[in-house]
Amino acid sequence: MALTEKCSVYASVNEEALNRIVAHLMRQRPSLFNYGTQFFENNPGLLCKPPVVHPEILRRHNPIITIEDPLPILGTDGALGIDFCFQLVQLKIDIHPGRTVPLPPELNPPLAEQRFAIMVEVCGGISCPSPETAERDGEVVAIQVPSADGKRGAETDKAKPPVRPIQGKNVLCFCILLFATAGFEIKNTTGGPKLAIKLFGLEIRDITPEGLENNLECYLATTLRAGILPKIRIALDTIIFNLGDFATLSISPTPAPSVVAHNPALEQDEIRVFVDVGV
Amino acid sequence: MNQVTVAISEETFRRLFATIRDHFHESTSGHSGGAFSFSWNIGVRLQNGSIDLQPDDSVRLSELDVVYDPLTLELGIDIPELCIGGFCIIPSPWGCILRAPKICIFSDNPDIRLALNLSGLLRSELSGAFSIKTRYRIDPSRTAGMTDLDAEDAGVPNKWRFHLDPIWLDIDLIDIPDTVGAILDAAINNAVDNLLFWLPGWARDLVKAILGSIVDLIRAILDIGDDIDEWLSNLLGVSIGLFDFVSTIVADYFANRYPVFEFEDPFPILGYEGIKIPVKIPVRNVSVTVNDAEMILDSDIGD
Numbered sequence: 001m002a003l004t005e006k007c008s009v010y011a012s013v014n015e016e017a018l019n020r021i022v023a024h025l026m027r028q029r030p031s032l033f034n035y036g037t038q039f040f041e042n043n044p045g046l047l048c049k050p051p052v053v054h055p056e057i058l059r060r061h062n063p064i065i066t067i068e069d070p071l072p073i074l075g076t077d078g079a080l081g082i083d084f085c086f087q088l089v090q091l092k093i094d095i096h097p098g099r100t101v102p103l104p105p106e107l108n109p110p111l112a113e114q115r116f117a118i119m120v121e122v123c124g125g126i127s128c129p130s131p132e133t134a135e136r137d138g139e140v141v142a143i144q145v146p147s148a149d150g151k152r153g154a155e156t157d158k159a160k161p162p163v164r165p166i167q168g169k170n171v172l173c174f175c176i177l178l179f180a181t182a183g184f185e186i187k188n189t190t191g192g193p194k195l196a197i198k199l200f201g202l203e204i205r206d207i208t209p210e211g212l213e214n215n216l217e218c219y220l221a222t223t224l225r226a227g228i229l230p231k232i233r234i235a236l237d238t239i240i241f242n243l244g245d246f247a248t249l250s251i252s253p254t255p256a257p258s259v260v261a262h263n264p265a266l267e268q269d270e271i272r273v274f275v276d277v278g279v
Numbered sequence: 280m281n282q283v284t285v286a287i288s289e290e291t292f293r294r295l296f297a298t299i300r301d302h303f304h305e306s307t308s309g310h311s312g313g314a315f316s317f318s319w320n321i322g323v324r325l326q327n328g329s330i331d332l333q334p335d336d337s338v339r340l341s342e343l344d345v346v347y348d349p350l351t352l353e354l355g356i357d358i359p360e361l362c363i364g365g366f367c368i369i370p371s372p373w374g375c376i377l378r379a380p381k382i383c384i385f386s387d388n389p390d391i392r393l394a395l396n397l398s399g400l401l402r403s404e405l406s407g408a409f410s411i412k413t414r415y416r417i418d419p420s421r422t423a424g425m426t427d428l429d430a431e432d433a434g435v436p437n438k439w440r441f442h443l444d445p446i447w448l449d450i451d452l453i454d455i456p457d458t459v460g461a462i463l464d465a466a467i468n469n470a471v472d473n474l475l476f477w478l479p480g481w482a483r484d485l486v487k488a489i490l491g492s493i494v495d496l497i498r499a500i501l502d503i504g505d506d507i508d509e510w511l512s513n514l515l516g517v518s519i520g521l522f523d524f525v526s527t528i529v530a531d532y533f534a535n536r537y538p539v540f541e542f543e544d545p546f547p548i549l550g551y552e553g554i555k556i557p558v559k560i561p562v563r564n565v566s567v568t569v570n571d572a573e574m575i576l577d578s579d580i581g582d
Binding site: 002003004008009010011012013014016017019020024025027029031054055056057059060061062063099153232234275 | 280282283284285286290291294339369408426428462548549554555557558560561570572573575579580581582
């Protein structure tokens with residue numbers, strides 16, 4: 001049977017290629033995978049796992065991490081915070097039928113049809129201040145007693161200042177393995193149809209108590225769904241070739257399930273995309 | 280096993296071919312000297328035809344019409360000089376006392392210029408078979424110090440390109456309409472009238488009567504004979520080399536200048552985002568195969 005029996009253009013990428021693409025993505029867009037405060041942007045060597053980046057990242061002064069505000073310290077009314085970093089370090093994709101990513105029982109192995117499994121090492125850490133520094137900065141904040149309207153002294157008519165990180169003594173790092181199941185879907189956007197990742201399940205291995213694990217999993221899943229995955233959608237027309245100077249191609253996904261069973265399809269260790277092309 | 284596969288259906292291939300064909304337009308002009316000189320200005324465009332993918336890894340092009348528009352020829356004929364009169368009316372021992380006036384015609388070179396406008400009247404038919412060649416193009420404007428990203432910024436990225444490479448190509452001049460003979464005869468008559476414009480009408484008729492059928496004479500000089508199709512085909516194909524020109528430019532058009540497909544290497548999957556550089560993926564081991572249903576491109580992702 002012809003690959004294009006039901007479409008104009010067929011494209012497939014196997015999981016080996018997909019993992020290489022992810023590796024390129026991590027090297028060339030490191031800020032999608034590394035987060036932290038300005039302290040870590042200034043001191044990338046202190047990240048839990050210093051990222052390996054493409055030479056152009058350094059040459060073009062691209063950010064290595066996405067800068068976030070410090071973690072607020074409770075009781076300081078947002079005046080003080082702690083520097084932190086959060087990294088997705090190694091990422092591996094395993095398309096149905098799953099063979100290379102050992103899914104934990106919570107994700108109901110074996111991997112369901114039309115799904116792929118993700119195994120990613122997540123590392124994080126905070127720049128922990130010494131007890132003396134924490135006490136000193138706490139004293140400074142404490143004397144700025146909030147007024148009756150909840151505002152502090154001279155700042156009553158000013159905008160709230162940014163969170164000031166307490167200077168850390170050393171960075172305390174941890175790394176955990178995170179497993180997820182996901183699928184691909186085609187989203188119609190103003191920029192045309194785009195290939196997007198849809199997260200189905202997420203599990204952290206060996207965290208106790210269970211409530212802490214559940215909270216962490218919720219936070220990480222929300223971070224992926226709301227923060228990271230929307231930024232790595234790939235326009236479908238990037239897989240279509242140019243026709244020199246004079247042809248305009250209109251791209252649309254082949255309808256599923258009316259024409260093809262799944263689009264994109266995740267099967268036999270490949271992602272397969274079916275596209276209709278108008279010239 | 281290849282890591283990435285892209286297949287393009289035959290129907291899509293046909294539509295892409297039609298787009299390339301409809302944008303084709305080439306032209307040529309030239310001049311050839313001698314007793315029988317000619318100059319030409321010829322434009323070429325393409326119509327009709329079909330393209331089919333073959334099970335033997337080739338692409339078959341059938342009955343593609345090559346339309347010559349514009350097609351203007353100017354033929355120059357140098358006729359041997361012909362003089363009337365000049366003979367001696369009153370001879371004497373010391374020479375001729377009175378001579379008849381001498382009139383010479385066909386003294387220029389060329390004497391007769393025939394302007395033939397055959398725009399849109401002639402067409403050729405082109406057929407051929409092609410294989411698909413994969414070429415890796417490094418833009419000549421790319422300097423040695425450029426990175427891949429510099430090259431993309433400068434609009435000179437490396438590219439994988441896929442061209443139709445001719446296995447064989449055949450061109451036939453077809454469909455010379457009868458009107459071409461009448462156009463030629465009218466052009467000859469006009470040229471003679473222009474040549475003798477300074478004579479009164481009765482004198483032009485006299486000259487034509489003396490020379491016999493001027494049209495037949497010029498046809499004989501041009502070696503047209505009875506078969507104008509053969510003559511015109513020979514003129515265009517052999518003397519001007521038009522068919523070689525067409526074969527070459529059509530082959531060049533598809534084979535070198537305009538790839539059927541092309542894509543950048545490294546291949547961008549995410550574009551610039553502010554100052555953040557695009558994410559580009561190196562593509563390696565690219566190969567193309569053809570069967571009667573589709574063209575299949577296989578490749579790997581580089582490290």
